[in-house]
């Protein structure tokens with residue numbers, strides 16, 4: 102004896118029903134088969150809607166019934182040969198006439214009882230099972246339609262009836278002989294009470310019908326045929342890389358389904374488990390796929406967790422009060438009150454201080470629960486022993502499930518670490534003593550992100566998805582995008598990182614693509630929506646994607662001002678923009694503190710030395726216990742380029758212009774020439790080394806005549822031309838001394854200064870060419886000979902690569 106159940110998706114279309122037929126055809130053995138079918142996909146929802154529309158006086162229920170009727174008639178016409186269609190067509194019409202009569206009564210009475218709802222919903226399975234049975238009979242698969250309402254006996258809890266197993270088993274056994282080769286088609290979901298009134302077994306209850314038959318007939322297997330290839334590690338509609346679990350224990354499957362894995366209705370497993378009947382989940386549309394076998398004694402070879410699931414629409418009810426401590430009876434009253442209102446508790450937590458108890462319940466009954474509890478605890482509330490009941494809305498439960506959890510320490514640490522890093526606030530936590538499940542209550546808006554984060558953490562050793570938002574498509578930004586495009590496949594293959602650019606903006610336009618922008622089609626940005634910085638930030642926050650990294654490749658003040666909002670949502674920031682780190686010390690410190698508090702990254706390596714590993718190295722030294730005593734550095738790629746190329750043959754202004762044209766300067770070259778940029782860099786280094794330094798405290802021995810620094814950038818160039826003699830003098834004096842000019846930054850004992858110096862040939866700074874930078878760290882460990890970092894310190898390509906490296910670093914946390 103085998104029992105097979107085909108869900109709504111498996112009978113939703115004529116083609117689906119044809120697939121059911123071929124599965125049954127392939128099955129035909131000498132064993133008897135019981136086939137349970139659900140209503141055609143979505144029909145139960147629509148029937149429910151008919152009832153609610155009628156009850157609220159909305160006459161459109163008639164149109165809805167019309168369209169449901171049409172769908173069934175079309176289905177029968179397509180499946181059953183014309184010559185023998187009439188009896189099934191008239192059955193369908195007669196059923197819908199009856200449904201319409203019931204809905205008309207509901208419409209007139211404006212009353213919709215649970216009993217009537219059960220009756221209305223029962224039409225779905227009645228009809229589908231008749232259509233399937235007729236189709237099979239007319240296509241050589243002889244079968245008998247069996248009325249489940251005559252054999253499954255329940256109490257009168259119409260919408261979630263409790264089965265009377267002794268009576269049901271007896272009735273089923275009397276009608277289906279164990280030894281036969283028959284095939285029975287049974288409508289799922291529906292039953293009847295002792296008085297013969299229709300009841301239903303709860304939404305999704307066709308699975309349960311199948312389990313009831315399987316248990317009564319001691320079937321060798323219960324097969325649940327659906328539209329996915331088994332029970333998966335997470336809901337495949339939420340998690341793209343969810344995997345099929347090939348074997349799972351009854352208990353694990355029960356936990357997963359109890360916590361929302363819709364593929365199987367939770368009560369289904371109980372009767373199967375009692376008789377050790379394996380439950381096999383199979384895909385009607387890919388019958389060759391293995392599917393999932395649910396049975397006892399599963400030994401998992403890989404991982405501690407077998408799946409993740411979630412339940413939406415949860416409210417958290419909190420009972421709190423100092424009067425509760427040490428006094429027995431509060432929880433008894435709480436749960437008794439909820440039970441007396443037939444409120445099912447999904448999750449419970451209690452603070453060890455006994456000062457508060459939280460329960461998670463279905464949101465739709467939260468108001469009823471609060472009312473009942475406020476009444477039950479009125480005495481305690483009036484005396485201030487207990488606070489008025491608090492209800493929190495818009496919550497969901499996520500659950501990690503796995504039998505192996507109990508043998509492994511660290512699962513919850515890993516779970517909450519991953520949630521925390523992604524800014525997902527946990528409102529309540531519960532872990533059953535069986536240690537088969539850890540569940541957490543979180544905001545519903547965070548569920549998709551949370552499930553994906555956890556799935557990645559526990560199942561996707563293959564790769565981690567990183568979602569990048571970039572503002573700035575100038576010199577550095579465009580090189581960065583080109584580098585990302587070039588490296589995407591490499592990163593996925595070699596570093597297990599799937600780097601997706603989700604948002605790009607420049608000062609004019611912004612473009613978003615939730616599944617990743619195709620970097621071959623960046624011209625789409627030109628016709629994208631107008632840039633609005635606040636809207637860009639809001640969008641990042643509302644998209645709420647895991648492992649989000651915001652990349653600032655601008656020199657904009659307003660962009661730098663958004664970092665705090667991003668950290669609040671645990672979004673990492675990678676900044677090429679120096680404004681934030683060189684702003685007031687308190688702001689720099691505040692931003693760094695926020696990033697640390699939110700377990701997120703704030704990385705700005707390219708603020709000093711472009712792609713050179715300067716800040717990273719400094720931090721490595723500090724983290725390993727060293728201390729930075731002095732820093733001597735040439736930090737301006739622009740000034741180096743200028744002094745390395747200026748020899749008096751071309752004007753100083755011409756050489757500066759060349760540096761700007763080749764992309765080495767800041768957008769405003771006066772920031773380089775006047776020394777401000779170097780001041781910012783040495784200040785950032787000093788701050789990273791632990792100094793509390795402000796810009797005003799840095800001494801600047803500027804070599805620029807004051808007149809060059811006034812007015813516009815054009816004035817700046819023309820004034821430099823006029824001051825050519827001054828620049829020439831600086832050059833000839835240095836050359837006469839056998840020295841070279843370098844713009845040097847020094848930091849020692851909490852003080853910093855910048856200025857032009859003549860460097861003699863023995864000095865580390867002498868042999869600096871092109872746009873090179875050099876940094877010397879004198880530390881406790883590098884006392885006499887400094888640690889030296891040297892190389893190109895400007896240029897779009899190297900700066901972009903530094904930003905890119907920071908993105909990867911942020912992604913690897």
Ligand SMILES: Nc1ncnc2c1ncn2[C@@H]1O[C@H](COP(=O)(O)OP(=O)(O)O)[C@@H](O)[C@H]1O
Nearest residue numbers: 108109110327328331332333335336362363364
């Ligand atoms: N962990 C999970 N594994 C497999 N499917 C899941 C899981 N969680 C949710 N689902 C969803 O359950 C659906 C199957 O359940 P359901 O719609 O009730 O099917 P049927 O129509 O066959 O009764 C799948 O299409 C899938 O989207």
Ligand SMILES: N[C@@H](CC(=O)OP(=O)(O)O)C(=O)O
Nearest residue numbers: 108109139145304305306307
């Ligand atoms: N048709 C019912 C019963 C059922 O189990 O359906 P499905 O197998 O499509 O989940 C419902 O939608 O609740």
